[in-house]
Amino acid sequence: MFSSETFGVDVAFSVIAVVMVVSAVRVVTTRNVVHAALYLVMVLAGVAAQYILLASEFVAITQVLVYIGAIVVLFLFGIMLTKAELGISNDLDNNAPQKVVGLVVAVMLAGVMGYALWDKWDTTKIDAMNHTVAELGQTTPQISDSIFSTYLVPFEVASVMLLAALIGAIVLARRD
C-alpha cells in the first residue's frame, strides 16, 4: 500500500474506507432513525466509489441509482409510514445483554474473517496498473455480454423475481 504506483488509489481508498466504516458504525449506533438512513447513504456512496476504484463503473452507477436512489428512498418512506419517532429516540436498540451478545458475535466474526483473509491473501495484489480497464473485464460491454449470453437465464429469473416482489409488496401492504 501507498507505493508510488498506486499512491493516489491508495489514498483515495483509505479516505473513503474510513468514511465508510465510520458511517457504518453510526448507522448501527445512532439513536436517530433518519440519521441512520443518511449515514447509510454515506456508506452506500462509499461503496460506489470503491467500485469505481475497482474499474467497475457500471456496477457503481447501478449502485448509486438503485441503492441510494431507490432503496434508501424506500427506507425513508418506511420510516415515515411507520411513524417512527423523529429525532432522538431511545427505542432503537435492544437491551444491553442483547447488545453485548451482538457485539461479541460481531467481533468474533470479524476476527475470524480477518484472520482468514490475512492468512490467505496477505500479499496478493490486484494488478490494476498494468492492465487496461477492458482487460480487467468489468466494463459495461463485457458485463452486458456476460449477462445476455452466459447468464441469460438468471437474468430472466431475476426479472420474474422482481415482478413477484413487486406484486407481493403491493399485496402485502394494501389496505383492505
Add this chain to the structure above:
Amino acid sequence: MDPSSSLYLLDKVWLFPAIMAGSFLIILLVGKRFSERVTSGIGIVAVSLCFLMSLLVGAQWINRVNHPPTGAEMAAAQVACGVAPTESTAGGGAEGEHASTEAPAAESGSEHGAPVAGAVEGESAAGVVTQEGEGHSTESEAPADGGSHSEGGTEGQAEEAHHESVVPVCKSVEWFHWGGVQFDAGTLLDGLAAMMLFTVTLISLLVHIYSKAYLHEDRRFTHYYAFLSLFTASMLFYVLSNNTLQMLMGWELVGLCSFALIGHWWEEKANTNAALKAFLTNRVGDVGLLVGIIVTFFAAGGKTFNVFHINEYALGAGLGTTLLVVGALCLFGGVTSKSGQFPLHTWLPDAMAGPTPVSALIHAATMVVAGVYLIARMYGVFFGALHIGSGELLGVNYLNWVAIAGGLTTLVGGTLAFVQHDIKKVLAYSTISQLGYMVMGLGVGAWTGAIFHLFTHAMFKACLFLGAGSVSHACHHTFDMREMGGLKKYMPTTYKTFLWASMALAGIPIMSGFWSKDEIMSGAVNNKYYVIFAMGAITAAMTAAYTTRMVHLTFHGEYRGHAHPHESPKVITVPLVILAVLAFVATFLNLPNFTHAETLPWWSLRFEHFVQPTFAFPPIGPPPSLPEVPFTLWLAIGSFAVAVLSGYLMWVYQTGNALRGLTERVTPARAGYTLLVNKYYLDALYTDVIVGGIKGPVANAAYWTNMKIIDPVVVGTGVATKAVGRFVYRFIDQGVVDRIVNTSGLASSETGQFLRRGQTGKVQQYASLLFGSAVVFVICLILAVR
C-alpha cells in the same frame, strides 16, 4: 350254519342292543311328531326284529352245541374268549408269562399256541372269530398268566360227565389302553346269553304290544316307549357283555331306565318317591358291585376284566382265597339290591307305582334277574369262594351268604305277600320270594335249576302282572283286591291265563314252575344244604297259600267294587294267552331224567344241555365241576303235596268261617300280623333310623363346620386380602411406583421447561445464535485445517 354266512348271527349279536338303541333314539327324537300308532310301531318293529333274531341266534347256538367246533376253530374261539386254547402245547402256556403290554402285532398270537394259533390267523379267523389285531393278541396275552395253569388242560377235551366243551362266541375290540391294562368292549354269546336274549326280547315284545292299549292316550306315551326301547337295549347290552366293566355299564343303565319308568307318572309325589327309593336302594348295592368288580379284577391279576379270565382264576389260583371271598360277597352286594334280596328288597314293592307293563317287564322278568344273571355269569367266582356244593354254609374264611340270603329272601317275600291288599304288591313280594329261590338255587349249586327257574318265572310272572293290569284296566284302575272279586265271569280269558300262571307259581306239576323249583330243591338236598332246603320248602307252602288267596280274592266270590268290569281288548289278552301257553310249554324244555338213565334221552334236560356253561369252567385242576342234580322222586311228590295242601287250607280259610278273625283274637297272631303289615319294620329302619340318624347329625355337623370353620376362613381371607391390598396401594403403588412414574414425568417436563427458554420467539436471538454457531464452526474448521 356256515360261520361266514351273513346270516350267522352269533358273532353279530352286538346288533341286538344297537337296534334297540337306534329305536330309542328315533322315538326320542321324532316320536312326538307322530301318532301313538307310529311311535309304538317303531318300538314294536324294533323289538320284534330282535325277537326274531334271538330265535335265529337260539337255533344257531343249538346247532353249535350239536356240532361244536374242534381243533383250530375251537382254539381260535377260546383265544377270542380270553382263555388259553386247550390244544396248545405245554410250552405255549408257559410262555404266556409275558405282560400284556408286549408287542401286539398280529404275529405274536403265534407265540402263544405255536402252530395251532398261527394256522388260525389265516383261515378261520375270518369266520368264527373276527378280531381287530390289537384286541386279539393282547387279550390272548392277558389270561396267559392264568393260562399257565392250564397245562393240566392238555388232558384235552372230555371234562364233565356227558357235556362236551362248547366254546362260546366272543367278539371284542380294544376300547382303550391305560396303565398297561387293556380295556375291551365285546360281546359274548353262549347258551345262557342266548336264553336271556330270547327271554328279554319276548317279554319286551309282549309288553310293547300290551302297552299300546294300556297306556292309550297317556300323557307321556312317546317317553314311555323311548324308555322301553332304551331299557331293552340296556338289558341286551348287559346280557351280552364279556367283561365285568361292561356289565357294570349295562347294570347302571337298566337301573336308570327303571327309575325313569317307575316314575313315569311323576306328577304324583308317591311315584317320585318310589322311583327315588328304587334308584337309591340300588345305589347302595352298587357300591358292593363296584368294589366286587375291582377286587376280582385285581385278584385275577389286574390285567383284564374278561369274565372267563376271572372265572378261570377263581377256579384255579384263587380257589378258596379270602380275597376271592371278599370279591364274591361284594359282588353279591350288588345282587342284593338289584335282585331284591333280603335286606335291600324294600324298593320292589314300592316300584309297583309304575305302570303295570313296566312292572311286568322290569320288575318281574328282566331287570331284577340281572343280579341272578351276574351270579350265573361269574359263577366261577362264587363257586370258588363259597365252596358251593359242599353242603357247608360257614367255613374258615367264608360264609355262603348267597344261599342264606336267598333262603331268607324267600321267607320274607312269602310272609309279606299274605298281608297285602294290593294285587301288584302281592305279586311284587312273590317276585322277591321267587328271586330268593333263584339266588338260593345258585347258592346251593343248582345252577341249571336256578337259571331254568329264571326262565319260567319270567313267563308266568309276566303273565300274572299283565293279568293284574288287565284286571285293573277293567276295574277302573284300582289294584285293591278288596274292591275286586267275582271277576271270573266278566273276564274269562284273563281268569284262565291268570289261573294257569298262578298254578305255575304255586308249583303244580303241569306247569313249568314246579319243575324249575323242584330242581332247585333237589339241588339243595343233594348238596346237603338242609337248612336252606327247609326254608325253601316252607316258602313253597306259603307260595301256594298266598297265590290261592290272591286268585280267590280277585276272581271268585262276588264283585265288591264300583266299576263295570269287562274283558280287556285283544291287544291285552293275547299276550296273556301267549305267556300262559309258553309257561306250559316250558315244562317240556327241561324234563328231568326220570329214569336216571346213563345217557340222556333226547327229550330230557334239553334246557340244561344247551344252556349249561360247559365252558365257564375250563377243565382245570382239582375242584369239582358243576354238580349234577339228579331227579329225586320223593321230593317232587312231596313238594306237590305241600303245595296242594296249603292251597286247600287257604281255600278253606277264604271261603269258610273257621279261621276267620284269628289275628284279631289271638295276640301273638296279631303281633305277627302287625309285624308283617309294617314289612318287618325294615322301611322304618332304613328311612327313619339309618338315613335319619345320619342326616340329622351329619347335616348339623356340616352346618357347624361351615359356620365356624369354613366361613371364618373365607371371610378372613377376604379381610386379609383387603388389608394387603390397602397396604400395597398405599406404600407400594403410591409410594414407590407412583413416585417413579411421577418423577420420570417430572424430569421430562422440567427438561422441557428448561429447554423451552431457548424458544423466545425473538428473531434476533435466533440470529445471534445462528451467527455465533457459524463463527464457531469456522473457527473449528480453521483449527482443523491448520
Add this chain to the structure above:
Amino acid sequence: MYLNQFLFLAAILFAIGVYGVLARKNGVMVLMSIELILNAVNLNLVAFGTFGRNPVGAVFALFVIAVAAAEVGVGLALVIMLFRNRRSIDIDEIDLMKG
C-alpha cells in the same frame, strides 16, 4: 492495491452489519443493517472479479443488488403491515412463536 484491503473493508462492514442486525430493535433499522451486509458482500464480489479479470463478479453483484432491492421492498411492506397491526415495529414484540 492489495486485494486484502477491499476484503478487510468488506469484512468490517459485514461485522458491523451483523451487529446491527442483532442489536437493533427497530425493524427498519434491522433492514438497514441487512443492507450493510449485502453491500459488504457486493464489495467482496467485485473485488474478486477485478482480481480475476472476469465479469462474473460484477454480474453477480448486479444480481445481488436486484435481489436486495426486491427484498427491501417486501421487507418494508412487512414492516408496514406489522406497524398497522400492532402500532409498533419493535421486533422483540413479534414473539408469537415463543414457547
